Amino acid sequence: MWKAFPGVEKRQVVKGIPQEIVDRLADAGGTSGHAEMLLGYDYDSVCTAIDTEIYKRVVFEMLDEAGVLVHVNTLLTGVVKEEGWIKGVTAESHSGHEVIYANAYIDTSGYGDLAAHAGAQFSEPNDYPVANSIGVGGVDVEQYHAFLESNGAVAHYAEGWRSGKERQIVRLQAISKKLPDEFRAGSREIGMASVITTVHDDYFMFVKLNYKMPVSPINRNEAAKAELELRKRQAKAIDLFRKYVPGCEKAFIARSSPSLCIRRGRLVTCDYDITIDDVLNGRHFDDDVMAYGFHDNAPRLQIKDGGTYGIPYRALLPVGLDNLLVAGMLITSNHDAHMSTRNTVCCMGQGQAAGTAAALCADRGCGVRTLPYSYLRTVLEENDVILENDLVGSR
Numbered sequence: 001m002w003k004a005f006p007g008v009e010k011r012q013v014v015k016g017i018p019q020e021i022v023d024r025l026a027d028a029g030g031t032s033g034h035a036e037m038l039l040g041y042d043y044d045s046v047c048t049a050i051d052t053e054i055y056k057r058v059v060f061e062m063l064d065e066a067g068v069l070v071h072v073n074t075l076l077t078g079v080v081k082e083e084g085w086i087k088g089v090t091a092e093s094h095s096g097h098e099v100i101y102a103n104a105y106i107d108t109s110g111y112g113d114l115a116a117h118a119g120a121q122f123s124e125p126n127d128y129p130v131a132n133s134i135g136v137g138g139v140d141v142e143q144y145h146a147f148l149e150s151n152g153a154v155a156h157y158a159e160g161w162r163s164g165k166e167r168q169i170v171r172l173q174a175i176s177k178k179l180p181d182e183f184r185a186g187s188r189e190i191g192m193a194s195v196i197t198t199v200h201d202d203y204f205m206f207v208k209l210n211y212k213m214p215v216s217p218i219n220r221n222e223a224a225k226a227e228l229e230l231r232k233r234q235a236k237a238i239d240l241f242r243k244y245v246p247g248c249e250k251a252f253i254a255r256s257s258p259s260l261c262i263r264r265g266r267l268v269t270c271d272y273d274i275t276i277d278d279v280l281n282g283r284h285f286d287d288d289v290m291a292y293g294f295h296d297n298a299p300r301l302q303i304k305d306g307g308t309y310g311i312p313y314r315a316l317l318p319v320g321l322d323n324l325l326v327a328g329m330l331i332t333s334n335h336d337a338h339m340s341t342r343n344t345v346c347c348m349g350q351g352q353a354a355g356t357a358a359a360l361c362a363d364r365g366c367g368v369r370t371l372p373y374s375y376l377r378t379v380l381e382e383n384d385v386i387l388e389n390d391l392v393g394s395r
Contacts, residue, residue: 003045005306018348030054032170035160042299047158049197079117103362112266121269124216128263132230135255136204143247153178190233271314284389285312289353291388322367325354
Protein backbone atom coordinates (compact mmCIF):
# COMPACT_ATOMS: atom_id res chain seq x y z
CA MET A 1 0.00 0.00 0.00
CA TRP A 2 3.06 2.27 -0.32
CA LYS A 3 1.46 4.54 -2.93
CA ALA A 4 -1.38 5.63 -0.67
CA PHE A 5 1.14 6.83 1.92
CA PRO A 6 3.35 9.69 0.67
CA GLY A 7 6.97 9.19 1.67
CA VAL A 8 6.69 5.42 2.12
CA GLU A 9 9.20 3.57 -0.04
CA LYS A 10 8.09 1.22 -2.78
CA ARG A 11 9.12 -2.32 -1.89
CA GLN A 12 8.04 -5.86 -2.53
CA VAL A 13 7.33 -7.85 0.62
CA VAL A 14 6.18 -11.20 -0.83
CA LYS A 15 8.71 -12.99 -3.01
CA GLY A 16 9.79 -16.65 -2.80
CA ILE A 17 7.63 -19.18 -4.63
CA PRO A 18 4.84 -16.64 -5.36
CA GLN A 19 7.30 -14.49 -7.32
CA GLU A 20 8.69 -17.57 -9.05
CA ILE A 21 5.16 -18.35 -10.26
CA VAL A 22 4.74 -14.80 -11.56
CA ASP A 23 8.09 -15.02 -13.36
CA ARG A 24 7.08 -18.27 -15.01
CA LEU A 25 3.72 -16.79 -16.00
CA ALA A 26 5.49 -13.79 -17.52
CA ASP A 27 7.61 -16.10 -19.66
CA ALA A 28 4.41 -17.82 -20.81
CA GLY A 29 2.52 -14.57 -21.53
CA GLY A 30 0.15 -15.25 -18.67
CA THR A 31 0.45 -12.12 -16.52
CA SER A 32 0.32 -8.34 -16.69
CA GLY A 33 3.37 -8.22 -14.41
CA HIS A 34 3.21 -6.09 -11.27
CA ALA A 35 1.25 -3.32 -12.98
CA GLU A 36 1.19 -0.08 -11.02
CA MET A 37 -2.26 1.33 -10.29
CA LEU A 38 -2.72 4.75 -11.89
CA LEU A 39 -6.19 5.27 -10.40
CA GLY A 40 -7.55 3.64 -7.26
CA TYR A 41 -4.16 3.18 -5.62
CA ASP A 42 -5.63 4.00 -2.22
CA TYR A 43 -7.10 0.49 -2.53
CA ASP A 44 -4.15 -1.34 -4.07
CA SER A 45 -0.85 0.04 -5.32
CA VAL A 46 -0.21 -2.81 -7.75
CA CYS A 47 -2.38 -5.14 -9.84
CA THR A 48 -0.86 -8.48 -10.87
CA ALA A 49 -3.41 -9.92 -13.29
CA ILE A 50 -2.97 -13.53 -14.40
CA ASP A 51 -4.47 -15.82 -17.01
CA THR A 52 -6.05 -18.62 -14.98
CA GLU A 53 -5.71 -21.21 -17.75
CA ILE A 54 -2.00 -20.55 -18.30
CA TYR A 55 -1.58 -20.52 -14.51
CA LYS A 56 -2.97 -24.07 -14.25
CA ARG A 57 -0.39 -25.40 -16.71
CA VAL A 58 2.54 -23.44 -15.28
CA VAL A 59 2.03 -24.54 -11.66
CA PHE A 60 1.43 -28.15 -12.76
CA GLU A 61 4.75 -28.02 -14.62
CA MET A 62 6.46 -26.62 -11.53
CA LEU A 63 5.06 -29.43 -9.38
CA ASP A 64 6.23 -32.00 -11.90
CA GLU A 65 9.71 -30.46 -12.10
CA ALA A 66 9.96 -30.51 -8.29
CA GLY A 67 9.20 -34.24 -8.20
CA VAL A 68 5.85 -33.85 -6.47
CA LEU A 69 3.57 -36.90 -6.67
CA VAL A 70 0.29 -35.30 -7.77
CA HIS A 71 -3.05 -37.01 -7.10
CA VAL A 72 -5.74 -35.16 -9.04
CA ASN A 73 -9.35 -36.37 -9.23
CA THR A 74 -8.93 -37.79 -5.73
CA LEU A 75 -11.33 -37.25 -2.83
CA LEU A 76 -10.31 -37.28 0.82
CA THR A 77 -12.70 -39.52 2.76
CA GLY A 78 -11.22 -39.85 6.23
CA VAL A 79 -8.24 -39.90 8.57
CA VAL A 80 -6.33 -42.63 10.41
CA LYS A 81 -5.26 -41.06 13.69
CA GLU A 82 -3.66 -41.97 17.01
CA GLU A 83 -4.44 -39.34 19.65
CA GLY A 84 -3.18 -36.03 18.18
CA TRP A 85 -1.10 -37.62 15.41
CA ILE A 86 -2.43 -38.22 11.89
CA LYS A 87 -1.04 -41.55 10.64
CA GLY A 88 -2.69 -41.50 7.23
CA VAL A 89 -5.59 -40.26 5.14
CA THR A 90 -8.10 -42.37 3.25
CA ALA A 91 -8.98 -41.38 -0.29
CA GLU A 92 -11.11 -42.45 -3.25
CA SER A 93 -10.21 -42.06 -6.90
CA HIS A 94 -10.79 -43.83 -10.20
CA SER A 95 -8.02 -46.18 -9.05
CA GLY A 96 -10.07 -47.21 -6.02
CA HIS A 97 -9.83 -46.85 -2.24
CA GLU A 98 -6.45 -46.25 -0.61
CA VAL A 99 -4.68 -45.01 2.50
CA ILE A 100 -1.93 -42.41 2.03
CA TYR A 101 0.66 -42.28 4.82
CA ALA A 102 2.89 -39.32 5.65
CA ASN A 103 4.77 -37.78 8.56
CA ALA A 104 3.24 -34.30 8.17
CA TYR A 105 0.08 -32.92 6.57
CA ILE A 106 -1.22 -29.56 5.36
CA ASP A 107 -4.82 -28.47 4.79
CA THR A 108 -5.06 -25.45 2.48
CA SER A 109 -8.31 -26.57 0.86
CA GLY A 110 -10.48 -23.67 2.01
CA TYR A 111 -13.10 -26.18 3.12
CA GLY A 112 -10.98 -27.68 5.89
CA ASP A 113 -12.02 -31.29 5.22
CA LEU A 114 -8.75 -32.82 6.41
CA ALA A 115 -8.74 -30.74 9.58
CA ALA A 116 -12.36 -31.67 10.30
CA HIS A 117 -11.77 -35.40 9.71
CA ALA A 118 -8.78 -35.19 12.04
CA GLY A 119 -10.92 -33.75 14.84
CA ALA A 120 -9.80 -30.13 14.72
CA GLN A 121 -11.96 -27.55 16.45
CA PHE A 122 -13.75 -25.42 13.86
CA SER A 123 -16.75 -23.22 13.16
CA GLU A 124 -18.59 -22.30 9.96
CA PRO A 125 -18.98 -18.50 9.97
CA ASN A 126 -20.68 -18.27 6.52
CA ASP A 127 -19.57 -14.65 6.46
CA TYR A 128 -18.92 -14.28 2.71
CA PRO A 129 -20.83 -14.77 -0.50
CA VAL A 130 -19.76 -17.59 -2.78
CA ALA A 131 -18.82 -16.74 -6.35
CA ASN A 132 -18.09 -18.05 -9.82
CA SER A 133 -15.99 -15.91 -12.11
CA ILE A 134 -16.13 -16.00 -15.89
CA GLY A 135 -13.86 -15.02 -18.71
CA VAL A 136 -15.75 -13.06 -21.36
CA GLY A 137 -14.67 -13.07 -25.00
CA GLY A 138 -15.85 -11.00 -27.94
CA VAL A 139 -15.38 -7.71 -26.09
CA ASP A 140 -13.32 -4.53 -26.46
CA VAL A 141 -11.29 -3.42 -23.44
CA GLU A 142 -10.75 0.11 -24.75
CA GLN A 143 -14.43 0.62 -25.48
CA TYR A 144 -15.33 -0.59 -22.00
CA HIS A 145 -12.91 2.00 -20.64
CA ALA A 146 -14.52 4.65 -22.85
CA PHE A 147 -17.96 3.57 -21.59
CA LEU A 148 -16.83 4.07 -17.99
CA GLU A 149 -15.12 7.39 -18.80
CA SER A 150 -18.21 8.73 -20.56
CA ASN A 151 -20.13 8.19 -17.33
CA GLY A 152 -17.36 9.58 -15.10
CA ALA A 153 -17.23 6.11 -13.55
CA VAL A 154 -13.56 5.04 -13.68
CA ALA A 155 -12.51 4.09 -10.13
CA HIS A 156 -9.47 1.87 -10.74
CA TYR A 157 -7.13 1.87 -13.72
CA ALA A 158 -3.87 0.02 -14.31
CA GLU A 159 -1.64 -0.51 -17.31
CA GLY A 160 0.70 -3.43 -17.88
CA TRP A 161 1.57 -6.20 -20.33
CA ARG A 162 -1.33 -7.33 -22.54
CA SER A 163 -0.98 -9.57 -25.60
CA GLY A 164 2.75 -8.93 -25.62
CA LYS A 165 2.49 -5.12 -25.53
CA GLU A 166 3.46 -2.73 -22.74
CA ARG A 167 1.31 0.02 -21.21
CA GLN A 168 -2.01 -1.57 -22.09
CA ILE A 169 -5.13 -1.49 -19.91
CA VAL A 170 -5.08 -4.55 -17.65
CA ARG A 171 -7.51 -3.53 -14.91
CA LEU A 172 -10.63 -1.40 -14.67
CA GLN A 173 -13.18 -0.91 -11.93
CA ALA A 174 -16.24 1.27 -11.97
CA ILE A 175 -17.78 3.73 -9.54
CA SER A 176 -21.05 1.82 -9.44
CA LYS A 177 -23.31 4.75 -8.54
CA LYS A 178 -22.22 6.55 -11.73
CA LEU A 179 -23.12 3.73 -14.09
CA PRO A 180 -26.36 3.89 -16.12
CA ASP A 181 -29.34 2.97 -13.95
CA GLU A 182 -30.32 -0.16 -15.88
CA PHE A 183 -26.80 -1.56 -15.97
CA ARG A 184 -26.22 -0.78 -12.29
CA ALA A 185 -29.52 -2.33 -11.21
CA GLY A 186 -28.92 -5.43 -13.30
CA SER A 187 -25.41 -5.82 -11.92
CA ARG A 188 -26.62 -5.45 -8.34
CA GLU A 189 -29.34 -8.07 -8.86
CA ILE A 190 -26.83 -10.72 -9.94
CA GLY A 191 -24.01 -9.71 -7.60
CA MET A 192 -21.68 -8.72 -10.44
CA ALA A 193 -18.56 -6.89 -9.34
CA SER A 194 -17.54 -3.94 -11.49
CA VAL A 195 -13.86 -4.90 -11.72
CA ILE A 196 -12.33 -6.57 -14.78
CA THR A 197 -8.75 -7.69 -15.38
CA THR A 198 -7.12 -9.02 -18.52
CA VAL A 199 -3.82 -9.96 -20.11
CA HIS A 200 -5.31 -10.48 -23.59
CA ASP A 201 -6.86 -8.17 -26.17
CA ASP A 202 -10.63 -8.49 -26.63
CA TYR A 203 -11.05 -10.50 -23.45
CA PHE A 204 -12.33 -9.75 -19.95
CA MET A 205 -10.39 -12.38 -18.06
CA PHE A 206 -12.14 -11.90 -14.73
CA VAL A 207 -15.80 -11.00 -14.23
CA LYS A 208 -17.10 -12.11 -10.84
CA LEU A 209 -20.66 -13.05 -9.88
CA ASN A 210 -21.48 -13.28 -6.16
CA TYR A 211 -24.27 -15.08 -4.31
CA LYS A 212 -24.82 -15.09 -0.53
CA MET A 213 -25.83 -18.58 0.54
CA PRO A 214 -28.32 -18.92 3.42
CA VAL A 215 -26.04 -21.49 5.06
CA SER A 216 -22.36 -22.46 4.99
CA PRO A 217 -21.01 -23.68 1.63
CA ILE A 218 -20.04 -26.90 3.45
CA ASN A 219 -23.72 -27.87 3.02
CA ARG A 220 -23.78 -30.11 -0.07
CA ASN A 221 -27.41 -29.63 -1.07
CA GLU A 222 -27.42 -25.85 -0.68
CA ALA A 223 -24.11 -25.63 -2.55
CA ALA A 224 -25.71 -27.45 -5.49
CA LYS A 225 -28.51 -24.88 -5.57
CA ALA A 226 -25.92 -22.10 -5.44
CA GLU A 227 -24.05 -23.65 -8.41
CA LEU A 228 -27.17 -23.36 -10.56
CA GLU A 229 -27.98 -19.84 -9.36
CA LEU A 230 -24.48 -18.64 -10.19
CA ARG A 231 -24.60 -20.08 -13.70
CA LYS A 232 -27.92 -18.32 -14.28
CA ARG A 233 -26.27 -15.10 -13.11
CA GLN A 234 -23.40 -15.63 -15.55
CA ALA A 235 -25.87 -15.71 -18.44
CA LYS A 236 -27.53 -12.53 -17.20
CA ALA A 237 -24.13 -10.85 -16.96
CA ILE A 238 -23.49 -11.55 -20.65
CA ASP A 239 -26.89 -10.07 -21.50
CA LEU A 240 -26.01 -6.89 -19.60
CA PHE A 241 -22.70 -6.43 -21.41
CA ARG A 242 -24.30 -7.08 -24.80
CA LYS A 243 -27.13 -4.65 -24.18
CA TYR A 244 -25.41 -1.72 -22.46
CA VAL A 245 -21.67 -1.70 -23.16
CA PRO A 246 -20.37 -0.59 -26.58
CA GLY A 247 -17.94 -3.12 -28.09
CA CYS A 248 -19.53 -5.99 -26.15
CA GLU A 249 -22.43 -6.74 -28.51
CA LYS A 250 -20.96 -10.18 -29.27
CA ALA A 251 -19.82 -11.03 -25.76
CA PHE A 252 -19.80 -14.70 -24.77
CA ILE A 253 -18.61 -16.86 -21.87
CA ALA A 254 -15.14 -18.16 -22.75
CA ARG A 255 -14.27 -19.61 -19.33
CA SER A 256 -15.86 -20.34 -15.99
CA SER A 257 -14.70 -21.94 -12.78
CA PRO A 258 -15.58 -25.66 -12.72
CA SER A 259 -17.43 -25.16 -9.43
CA LEU A 260 -18.37 -22.33 -7.12
CA CYS A 261 -15.53 -20.57 -5.32
CA ILE A 262 -15.53 -19.72 -1.63
CA ARG A 263 -13.70 -17.27 0.58
CA ARG A 264 -14.27 -19.35 3.69
CA GLY A 265 -15.68 -22.77 4.53
CA ARG A 266 -14.54 -23.97 7.93
CA LEU A 267 -12.63 -21.72 10.32
CA VAL A 268 -10.07 -23.85 12.19
CA THR A 269 -9.10 -22.94 15.76
CA CYS A 270 -5.31 -22.50 15.92
CA ASP A 271 -2.76 -21.73 18.62
CA TYR A 272 -2.99 -18.04 17.73
CA ASP A 273 -5.85 -16.10 16.17
CA ILE A 274 -4.77 -13.04 14.17
CA THR A 275 -6.77 -9.96 15.18
CA ILE A 276 -7.73 -6.85 13.27
CA ASP A 277 -5.52 -4.86 15.66
CA ASP A 278 -2.59 -7.07 14.67
CA VAL A 279 -3.22 -6.29 11.01
CA LEU A 280 -3.94 -2.56 11.18
CA ASN A 281 -1.18 -1.78 13.69
CA GLY A 282 1.43 -3.62 11.64
CA ARG A 283 2.23 -6.09 14.40
CA HIS A 284 5.05 -8.60 13.95
CA PHE A 285 5.71 -11.70 15.99
CA ASP A 286 8.75 -13.60 17.19
CA ASP A 287 7.73 -16.54 14.96
CA ASP A 288 6.74 -14.70 11.75
CA VAL A 289 6.73 -16.80 8.58
CA MET A 290 5.94 -13.96 6.17
CA ALA A 291 5.17 -10.25 6.01
CA TYR A 292 2.14 -8.75 4.29
CA GLY A 293 0.79 -5.26 3.68
CA PHE A 294 -2.52 -5.34 1.76
CA HIS A 295 -6.10 -5.10 3.00
CA ASP A 296 -9.08 -5.83 0.77
CA ASN A 297 -11.17 -3.14 2.49
CA ALA A 298 -8.77 -0.27 1.80
CA PRO A 299 -8.96 2.64 2.11
CA ARG A 300 -11.42 2.08 4.97
CA LEU A 301 -8.94 -0.32 6.58
CA GLN A 302 -5.21 0.03 5.94
CA ILE A 303 -2.03 -1.13 7.62
CA LYS A 304 -0.55 1.71 9.69
CA ASP A 305 1.89 4.01 7.88
CA GLY A 306 1.93 1.84 4.77
CA GLY A 307 3.75 -0.89 6.67
CA THR A 308 3.40 -4.64 7.04
CA TYR A 309 2.21 -7.12 9.61
CA GLY A 310 3.41 -10.67 10.23
CA ILE A 311 1.75 -14.07 10.01
CA PRO A 312 2.99 -15.99 13.06
CA TYR A 313 3.82 -19.67 12.65
CA ARG A 314 1.57 -20.52 15.58
CA ALA A 315 -1.43 -19.14 13.66
CA LEU A 316 -1.05 -22.13 11.29
CA LEU A 317 -1.15 -24.82 14.00
CA PRO A 318 -4.57 -26.39 14.75
CA VAL A 319 -5.21 -26.88 18.44
CA GLY A 320 -4.81 -30.50 19.54
CA LEU A 321 -3.10 -31.84 16.40
CA ASP A 322 0.63 -32.45 16.31
CA ASN A 323 1.49 -33.01 12.63
CA LEU A 324 -1.04 -30.86 10.76
CA LEU A 325 -0.75 -27.30 9.48
CA VAL A 326 -3.53 -25.19 8.02
CA ALA A 327 -3.27 -21.96 6.04
CA GLY A 328 -5.09 -19.51 3.83
CA MET A 329 -8.84 -19.21 4.19
CA LEU A 330 -8.92 -21.60 7.17
CA ILE A 331 -7.35 -19.20 9.69
CA THR A 332 -8.27 -15.86 11.32
CA SER A 333 -11.70 -15.59 12.98
CA ASN A 334 -12.24 -11.82 12.75
CA HIS A 335 -13.86 -11.02 9.39
CA ASP A 336 -12.04 -7.71 8.93
CA ALA A 337 -8.66 -9.33 9.64
CA HIS A 338 -9.57 -12.25 7.40
CA MET A 339 -10.19 -9.78 4.55
CA SER A 340 -6.41 -9.45 4.47
CA THR A 341 -5.14 -12.90 5.45
CA ARG A 342 -7.39 -14.69 2.94
CA ASN A 343 -6.13 -12.53 0.07
CA THR A 344 -4.51 -14.54 -2.74
CA VAL A 345 -0.94 -13.32 -2.25
CA CYS A 346 -1.15 -13.78 1.52
CA CYS A 347 -2.42 -17.33 0.97
CA MET A 348 0.51 -18.00 -1.36
CA GLY A 349 3.00 -16.81 1.25
CA GLN A 350 1.32 -18.86 3.97
CA GLY A 351 1.40 -21.84 1.63
CA GLN A 352 5.16 -21.62 1.18
CA ALA A 353 5.59 -21.33 4.95
CA ALA A 354 3.30 -24.29 5.71
CA GLY A 355 4.85 -26.41 2.98
CA THR A 356 8.37 -25.66 4.18
CA ALA A 357 7.47 -26.42 7.80
CA ALA A 358 5.76 -29.69 6.86
CA ALA A 359 8.76 -30.79 4.79
CA LEU A 360 11.15 -30.01 7.65
CA CYS A 361 8.94 -31.82 10.17
CA ALA A 362 8.68 -34.86 7.91
CA ASP A 363 12.44 -34.89 7.38
CA ARG A 364 13.24 -34.56 11.10
CA GLY A 365 10.40 -36.82 12.25
CA CYS A 366 9.15 -34.14 14.64
CA GLY A 367 5.81 -32.53 15.34
CA VAL A 368 4.84 -29.08 14.15
CA ARG A 369 5.32 -27.56 17.60
CA THR A 370 8.74 -29.06 18.22
CA LEU A 371 10.20 -27.77 14.95
CA PRO A 372 12.72 -25.07 15.97
CA TYR A 373 11.61 -21.70 14.62
CA SER A 374 15.20 -20.68 13.95
CA TYR A 375 15.57 -23.63 11.57
CA LEU A 376 12.32 -22.82 9.77
CA ARG A 377 13.27 -19.17 9.48
CA THR A 378 16.66 -19.97 8.00
CA VAL A 379 15.16 -22.17 5.30
CA LEU A 380 12.45 -19.63 4.47
CA GLU A 381 15.00 -16.85 4.09
CA GLU A 382 17.21 -19.10 1.95
CA ASN A 383 14.20 -19.45 -0.35
CA ASP A 384 13.69 -15.68 -0.72
CA VAL A 385 10.95 -15.19 1.86
CA ILE A 386 11.04 -11.68 3.33
CA LEU A 387 10.67 -11.47 7.11
CA GLU A 388 10.36 -8.14 8.87
CA ASN A 389 9.99 -9.10 12.52
CA ASP A 390 13.53 -7.86 13.24
CA LEU A 391 12.58 -4.35 12.08
CA VAL A 392 9.99 -3.64 14.77
CA GLY A 393 9.13 -4.81 18.22
CA SER A 394 7.67 -8.31 17.89
CA ARG A 395 5.86 -10.43 20.39
